[in-house]
Amino acid sequence: MANFILNGESISVDADPAMPILWVVREKLGLSGTKFGCGIAQCGACTVHLDGEPVRSCSTAVSQAEGREVTTIEGIAGPEGELTKVQQAWVSEQVPQCGYCQSGQIMSATALLRDNPSPSDADIDAAMSGNICRCGTYTRIRRAIKVASGQVEPRTEDLSEEA
Amino acid sequence: MNDMSPEKTEKSKLGKWSRRGFIGAGVLAGGGLLIGIGVRPGNPISSLAPKVAGGAGEQLVNSWVKIDTNNIITAIVPHCEMGQGAHSVLGQMLADELDADWANVRVMQAPADGSYVVTDTARMFLAPFTLNAADWIEPTWNGLFTQMARMADAMITGGSSSIRTTGQFSMRVAGASARKMLIGAAAESWGVPADEIVTRDSMLSHEASGNSAPYSEFATAAAEQPMDQTPTLKTRDQYRLMGRSKARTDIPAKINGTAEFGIDAAPEGLDLSYAAVVRPPVPGTEAISMDAGRAEGMSGVLQILNMGNFVAVVADSYWQAQQAVNTIAIEWSQSASPVKTMDDQFAVFAAALDEAGETGGSEVAARGDAQSALGEAATTISAEYRAPYLAHAPMEPLNCTAHVADGKCDIWTSTQVPLMARTEVASTIGLDTDDVIIHHPYLGGAFGRRLGAEYVAMAARVAQTTGYPVKLIWSREEDTQKALYRCADMSRLRAGLDDSGALVAYDSVFTQRHDPAEASVPAMYDIANTSVRAAEAELHLPFQAWRSVDHSQQGFFVESFIDEAAHAAGKDPLDYRLSMLTNAPRHKAVLEKVAEISGWREPSAEGTAKGVAIVESFGTIVAEVIEVDMSSGKPVMTDIWAVCDAGYVMNPDGFRNQIEGGIVFGLTAAMYGELELKGGAIVQSNFHDYQMLRINEVPNIEVALINSGDVPIGGAGEPGLPPAAPALANAIFAATGTRVRELPIAKQFA
Numbered sequence: 047m048a049n050f051i052l053n054g055e056s057i058s059v060d061a062d063p064a065m066p067i068l069w070v071v072r073e074k075l076g077l078s079g080t081k082f083g084c085g086i087a088q089c090g091a092c093t094v095h096l097d098g099e100p101v102r103s104c105s106t107a108v109s110q111a112e113g114r115e116v117t118t119i120e121g122i123a124g125p126e127g128e129l130t131k132v133q134q135a136w137v138s139e140q141v142p143q144c145g146y147c148q149s150g151q152i153m154s155a156t157a158l159l160r161d162n163p164s165p166s167d168a169d170i171d172a173a174m175s176g177n178i179c180r181c182g183t184y185t186r187i188r189r190a191i192k193v194a195s196g197q198v199e200p201r202t203e204d205l206s207e208e209a
Numbered sequence: 210m211n212d213m214s215p216e217k218t219e220k221s222k223l224g225k226w227s228r229r230g231f232i233g234a235g236v237l238a239g240g241g242l243l244i245g246i247g248v249r250p251g252n253p254i255s256s257l258a259p260k261v262a263g264g265a266g267e268q269l270v271n272s273w274v275k276i277d278t279n280n281i282i283t284a285i286v287p288h289c290e291m292g293q294g295a296h297s298v299l300g301q302m303l304a305d306e307l308d309a310d311w312a313n314v315r316v317m318q319a320p321a322d323g324s325y326v327v328t329d330t331a332r333m334f335l336a337p338f339t340l341n342a343a344d345w346i347e348p349t350w351n352g353l354f355t356q357m358a359r360m361a362d363a364m365i366t367g368g369s370s371s372i373r374t375t376g377q378f379s380m381r382v383a384g385a386s387a388r389k390m391l392i393g394a395a396a397e398s399w400g401v402p403a404d405e406i407v408t409r410d411s412m413l414s415h416e417a418s419g420n421s422a423p424y425s426e427f428a429t430a431a432a433e434q435p436m437d438q439t440p441t442l443k444t445r446d447q448y449r450l451m452g453r454s455k456a457r458t459d460i461p462a463k464i465n466g467t468a469e470f471g472i473d474a475a476p477e478g479l480d481l482s483y484a485a486v487v488r489p490p491v492p493g494t495e496a497i498s499m500d501a502g503r504a505e506g507m508s509g510v511l512q513i514l515n516m517g518n519f520v521a522v523v524a525d526s527y528w529q530a531q532q533a534v535n536t537i538a539i540e541w542s543q544s545a546s547p548v549k550t551m552d553d554q555f556a557v558f559a560a561a562l563d564e565a566g567e568t569g570g571s572e573v574a575a576r577g578d579a580q581s582a583l584g585e586a587a588t589t590i591s592a593e594y595r596a597p598y599l600a601h602a603p604m605e606p607l608n609c610t611a612h613v614a615d616g617k618c619d620i621w622t623s624t625q626v627p628l629m630a631r632t633e634v635a636s637t638i639g640l641d642t643d644d645v646i647i648h649h650p651y652l653g654g655a656f657g658r659r660l661g662a663e664y665v666a667m668a669a670r671v672a673q674t675t676g677y678p679v680k681l682i683w684s685r686e687e688d689t690q691k692a693l694y695r696c697a698d699m700s701r702l703r704a705g706l707d708d709s710g711a712l713v714a715y716d717s718v719f720t721q722r723h724d725p726a727e728a729s730v731p732a733m734y735d736i737a738n739t740s741v742r743a744a745e746a747e748l749h750l751p752f753q754a755w756r757s758v759d760h761s762q763q764g765f766f767v768e769s770f771i772d773e774a775a776h777a778a779g780k781d782p783l784d785y786r787l788s789m790l791t792n793a794p795r796h797k798a799v800l801e802k803v804a805e806i807s808g809w810r811e812p813s814a815e816g817t818a819k820g821v822a823i824v825e826s827f828g829t830i831v832a833e834v835i836e837v838d839m840s841s842g843k844p845v846m847t848d849i850w851a852v853c854d855a856g857y858v859m860n861p862d863g864f865r866n867q868i869e870g871g872i873v874f875g876l877t878a879a880m881y882g883e884l885e886l887k888g889g890a891i892v893q894s895n896f897h898d899y900q901m902l903r904i905n906e907v908p909n910i911e912v913a914l915i916n917s918g919d920v921p922i923g924g925a926g927e928p929g930l931p932p933a934a935p936a937l938a939n940a941i942f943a944a945t946g947t948r949v950r951e952l953p954i955a956k957q958f959a
Contacts (some may be wrong), residue, residue: 062508062529065526065528066528069526069527069528073483073527074526077466078466078469078473078475079465079466079467081470081472081604081605081653082472082682083604083605083685083896084685084896085531085684085685085895086685086895086896086897088896088897089604089901091604118466119465119466120465120466120467123465127465129464129465133465136460136464137460137461137464140454140456140457140460140862140863140866141464142292142457142459142460142463142464143292143293143294143866143867143870144292144603144605144651144652144653144655145292145459145460145463145464145651145653146470146653146654147604149466152464171904171905174905175903175904175905176903177903177904178896179604179873179904180602180603180604180654180656180874180901181292181604181654181870181873182869182870182871182873182874182877182902182907183866183869183870184873184902184903184904185869185907185909185910186866186869187904188904
């Protein structure tokens with residue numbers, strides 16, 4: 047049995063200790079927001095927090111989570127689903143295209159902003175370069191992080207007359 | 210759930226073919242109106258009702274829109290959502306013509322049903338009025354018709370076509386037609402003239418009589434109203450939603466983990482098993498034998514299958530299946546292909562180009578007499594360009610969940626072609642297409658890869674063979690090494706300049722011609738003598754359309770070579786292009802605008818330079834300027850500007866997001882994209898050696914839009930890509946004097 051805290055809830059699950067956290071949460075615990083992208087910690091789509099630190103869950107055995115706290119994309123919003131500042135900025139800047147990598151992007155950005163409330167471009171590069179976005183939303187991710195950290199004003203929803 | 214009563218079904222009728230498509234209407238049991246647009250004769254609209262009705266409280270107003278009792282309007286769109294934002298914008302277009310309240314509009318993916326065939330997408334390739342191709346490119350029409358035939362029965366998403374075909378010719382017509390029927394019903398009920406009724410925010414009102422009502426109140430009565438096959442559509446000054454950057458409807462679910470992609474399928478009541486697969490490393494070979502001794506004893510393993518063209522392990526979890534399949538020693542049959550390395554592949558191309566020589570091959574386009582003009586030119590230049598094979602590498606690995614039971618097969622998968630997938634599954638496992646049900650949620654990227662459906666058929670075979678409901682997932686390594694590919698190509702180009710440096714003759718010959726057929730033709734430029742030829746050569750790896758298709762190589766070949774001509778003439782590359790655009794005012798305006806926003810005429814810092822390229826693809830003209838810093842010896846992009854003219858942009862912010870993405874996709878290929886071969890098998894395997902651009906390598910991208918006016922509108926998903934590689938290569942030349950004639954770039958400056 048693997049025992050850990052998932053999104054604030056104590057979990058006991060029958061899983062091979064070597065099984066990556068990714069597959070335990072996806073297949074055994076039914077939380078599919080954490081994504082499989084590469085399986086070798088190269089793309090960041092599977093990023094979760096382990097005791098608050100971003101880790102690649104495709105390459106982190108569930109045994110390493112024993113007794114610790116795992117947070118997935120499903121666990122970052124408030125109790126009534128209130129969006130975090132990072133999530134709000136992802137909406138205001140209309141970041142996602144296909145959206146598949148964005149759980150991992152948001153988990154990486156969330157960890158960055160917790161440690162560094164006002165990251166520079168270089169800080170953003172360092173924290174986010176482990177997350178690939180094949181759709182190419184990088185410029186929006188950068189802007190959204192600056193919005194979430196209060197360095198840039200969010201855009202309004204309807205940018206109507208601009209074109 | 211709504212259903213049709215037999216006697217009411219008789220009222221179902223299909224309108225005559227019109228320029229905008231078919232409109233058909235039917236009456237629902239219990240009341241309500243059903244209109245479908247863009248359907249083929251023989252597909253009764255009425256049969257769609259149960260498939261799109263969500264619950265007892267809903268009435269179907271038409272097959273593209275339904276209204277529930279709370280006046281919530283749901284637009285039903287036939288295209289898949291793979292990141293391009295089509296769902297949202299198609300909803301915007303319908304809602305605008307319907308005068309719907311956008312806050313209460315929802316978008317729903319149409320079921321995979323033959324009646325949702327995207328007729329307008331196919332018709333785009335039939336209808337010359339939608340295309341801007343120059344008339345002297347006569348032979349390329351054959352290519353268009355080939356594509357049309359392939360797409361004619363497809364519920365397909367591709368070709369940057371959703372907005373400019375389905376949106377323009379179906380969604381808007383559906384919205385306008387439904388609005389007119391609602392007005393008609395209200396006019397009869399209130400006893401007032403229809404033209405005095407005003408619609409706004411999903412409400413009908415009549416000022417003089419003081420009547421007003423939500424659309425839902427007249428949804429049923431609207432069924433008795435005549436259908437207008439060609440309702441008057443709004444003019445631009447009347448748009449309330451079109452042309453505006455409304456927030457995308459799919460984004461809220463994509464930031465909290467609730468968006469469902471194919472790989473997330475968890476069908477209720479099914480206890481899934483998981484399959485991992487190994488496919489042949491060299492195309493066309495098969496597993497002759499295997500030693501699965503180790504895998505058999507591994508925990509969770511349920512079955513090990515040799516399916517001939519792949520080996521599969523089915524296990525309790527995907528991770529166990531993948532671990533086990535990795536241990537199987539497989540003996541593969543020998544490939545007959547002479548190509549073992551990329552040098553071999555390029556030798557095949559070179560042989561075809563050698564044989565074509567200076568005049569041979571099949572004519573793609575011809576104007577004037579290029580051969581004579583080359584002979585008489587004051588200066589001639591020539592160059593050979595190469596592009597490698599590329600994988601699509603969508604972030605969501607290929608996957609499919611299949612359940613075969615009681616003579617039926619349910620499929621859950623991310624696909625651009627649900628109906629073709631259905632046909633492929635049916636023929637593979639021997640069922641009627643009606644007995645195959647495709648569930649297709651969001652796609653985690655596709656870029657053309659999911660126009661192929663072999664992974665869907667594989668899952669169906671495994672499910673049928675084992676009897677398990679099974680989720681089959683390709684590893685990233687399988688996706689990189691054993692999939693379908695953007696083809697490699699080689700092009701030889703020649704140009705003739707007169708005494709003044711003007712380009713008076715142009716000739717190119719290349720080996721790969723797929724779609725769009727005119728991608729290789731520099732039609733916008735005034736070049737009096739042009740000859741473009743194709744010399745077909747065999748590909749070692751299987752072809753699949755890849756974002757912007759032939760433009761992805763041809764944009765690089767043509768716009769790099771035009772740059773070479775500019776430098777040979779001693780002219781500024783942007784001015785040189787402008788001087789050749791006297792018959793292309795839209796292109797000229799785009800190029801002038803990008804010169805303006807990029808500060809083209811201002812000097813760059815030491816070691817830094819700008820490059821420019823302009824390509825029209827999928828109906829949209831895009832010019833890009835890229836600034837590159839070469840002072841470290843390696844290319845570092847410092848700024849990117851793009852100007853686009855799509856005629857009219859339906860959602861500017863969504864459009865810009867697509868252009869930004871297309872640029873990054875193109876630059877990823879330009880900098881890193883390469884698949885090498887060893888023994889005929891692909892060397893690269895995952896993101897560590899098949900590299901993607903990352904956030905630290907992508908500078909600011911400024912995208913400006915020009916709504917040039919009354920022309921057929923262009924696409925968004927692909928047009929940003931083709932100018933990216935040549936703009937970068939041209940910037941590198943400007944900074945270093947080194948001309949890049951093959952991709953990828955990074956390793957040439959390592």
